[in-house]
Amino acid sequence: MSAAKGRLVIIGLGPGAAEWVTPEATQALAEASDLVGYAPYLERVPERSRQVRHASDNREELARARQALSLATAGRCVAVVSGGDPGVFAMAAAVFEALEAGEPCWRGLDVKVIPGITAMQAAAARLGAPLGHDFCAISLSDNLKSWGVIEKRLTAAADGDFVLALYNPASKARPQRIHDAFACLRARKPPKTPVIFARAVGRPDEEVTITSLAEANPAIADMSTLVIIGSSATRVVSWPGTARPFVYTPRGEAARR
Amino acid sequence: MSAAKGRLVIIGLGPGAAEWVTPEATQALAEASDLVGYAPYLERVPERSRQVRHASDNREELARARQALSLATAGRCVAVVSGGDPGVFAMAAAVFEALEAGEPCWRGLDVKVIPGITAMQAAAARLGAPLGHDFCAISLSDNLKSWGVIEKRLTAAADGDFVLALYNPASKARPQRIHDAFACLRARKPPKTPVIFARAVGRPDEEVTITSLAEANPAIADMSTLVIIGSSATRVVSWPGTARPFVYTPRGEAARR
Numbered sequence: 001m002s003a004a005k006g007r008l009v010i011i012g013l014g015p016g017a018a019e020w021v022t023p024e025a026t027q028a029l030a031e032a033s034d035l036v037g038y039a040p041y042l043e044r045v046p047e048r049s050r051q052v053r054h055a056s057d058n059r060e061e062l063a064r065a066r067q068a069l070s071l072a073t074a075g076r077c078v079a080v081v082s083g084g085d086p087g088v089f090a091m092a093a094a095v096f097e098a099l100e101a102g103e104p105c106w107r108g109l110d111v112k113v114i115p116g117i118t119a120m121q122a123a124a125a126r127l128g129a130p131l132g133h134d135f136c137a138i139s140l141s142d143n144l145k146s147w148g149v150i151e152k153r154l155t156a157a158a159d160g161d162f163v164l165a166l167y168n169p170a171s172k173a174r175p176q177r178i179h180d181a182f183a184c185l186r187a188r189k190p191p192k193t194p195v196i197f198a199r200a201v202g203r204p205d206e207e208v209t210i211t212s213l214a215e216a217n218p219a220i221a222d223m224s225t226l227v228i229i230g231s232s233a234t235r236v237v238s239w240p241g242t243a244r245p246f247v248y249t250p251r252g253e254a255a256r257r
Numbered sequence: 258m259s260a261a262k263g264r265l266v267i268i269g270l271g272p273g274a275a276e277w278v279t280p281e282a283t284q285a286l287a288e289a290s291d292l293v294g295y296a297p298y299l300e301r302v303p304e305r306s307r308q309v310r311h312a313s314d315n316r317e318e319l320a321r322a323r324q325a326l327s328l329a330t331a332g333r334c335v336a337v338v339s340g341g342d343p344g345v346f347a348m349a350a351a352v353f354e355a356l357e358a359g360e361p362c363w364r365g366l367d368v369k370v371i372p373g374i375t376a377m378q379a380a381a382a383r384l385g386a387p388l389g390h391d392f393c394a395i396s397l398s399d400n401l402k403s404w405g406v407i408e409k410r411l412t413a414a415a416d417g418d419f420v421l422a423l424y425n426p427a428s429k430a431r432p433q434r435i436h437d438a439f440a441c442l443r444a445r446k447p448p449k450t451p452v453i454f455a456r457a458v459g460r461p462d463e464e465v466t467i468t469s470l471a472e473a474n475p476a477i478a479d480m481s482t483l484v485i486i487g488s489s490a491t492r493v494v495s496w497p498g499t500a501r502p503f504v505y506t507p508r509g510e511a512a513r514r
Binding site: 018126129132138149 | 271274275276277278279280281284318342343344345346349350351352353354356357364365368369370371372373374375378379381382383385386387388389390391392393394395396400401402406409410412413414416417418419492494496498499503505506507508509
């Protein structure tokens, strides 16, 4: 066994609201000597004296992971701070990629992942239970994979009649990919399929839009938006006098109408 | 607007460990006058005087949902207590099904879903980052859907080269379905594909098995097991002297070897 005395925790803060930060995450943040992360996530963590902050820019995941592994190997108690769940389109995969490809002296490190509420769960909770049955989570970011792979997965998800949760639907550099995704899905799923744009759920600027595949305007999705697209069973229910429709996917075909 | 004064919260306790219960869930449990749920989940909640417990058996989801809606309509502050995330193969969909099909007087109720850490997140955190890229979650329970639908989704998930998280892999009544699922996947995915059986993660009897699609014994999965099956990119990494392999799915093709 290696003698490295530092440790590395990869922490999920959840989507933004303090009430979604788990006790495990809170405890690990309190114990850390160093916080490493994308600057807006570090800003969510209360300041502590004697705790060193290493803020970095977006798209710097591998460099950030290497920095965290080096600090931990030097004996620091390092927390990599991630939004949502670090295991779902966030920092955990980057740390393990860096660990596998990196320095042999990193290999004995104690590395722990602390799960968190991810954006699709927060969005689903606000709406009802749209993820109430089989679903897929797909990142539309084509920084590291080709559009061909993304399109193959969108097609398979439509063929399997899954509910879809789309992460990273748009960026300033690639505003087109959410439009391409909708074109792919519109060719394969019924026009009345429910579509939800859930922006910044749990944060002050939260905004939720419920629409249909036919009527959706994909241009409203930004990098803070999680998009949910229903299966053939997903239902939008409203009655006169109720505040907002709820959206849910029944647990089986028996509940379909 | 309806004048119903009760309220209904559907709470996710996470997979079992207290450190994964969110502050929002803890607060809602403290405020409830009535707890409704499957008996083993209620047992996880600390006893409070003046709080009424309505424990029910498994497979009683719709009856439980109706009971909760009735109590809330009568003015009680009701918490439906669920394991994991109530929106992921748990009680939230059953409550909205019951609400849609049920009494008109239920419609003005304040119904809120409180998300929780779900089993696949806890399992993934223990292992590294197996859900680090696009994934599907599928329930193998055929109580409410036909095996044909399940097989169609397994096939689509394999075609799309998703990581799969399989919920409800087995029950005493239907021990065969996990074997059928493996037969379906073995016909479509490489024999070396990593497979994880994560049993009771976060509870005292936690047990994690890392194997491959060719060598896996599906009979070890029970109703407390979450099964993860990798994509073609998922990696199992171990070095001499390290305690346990880690498993992760890189963020894109660029990280494949």
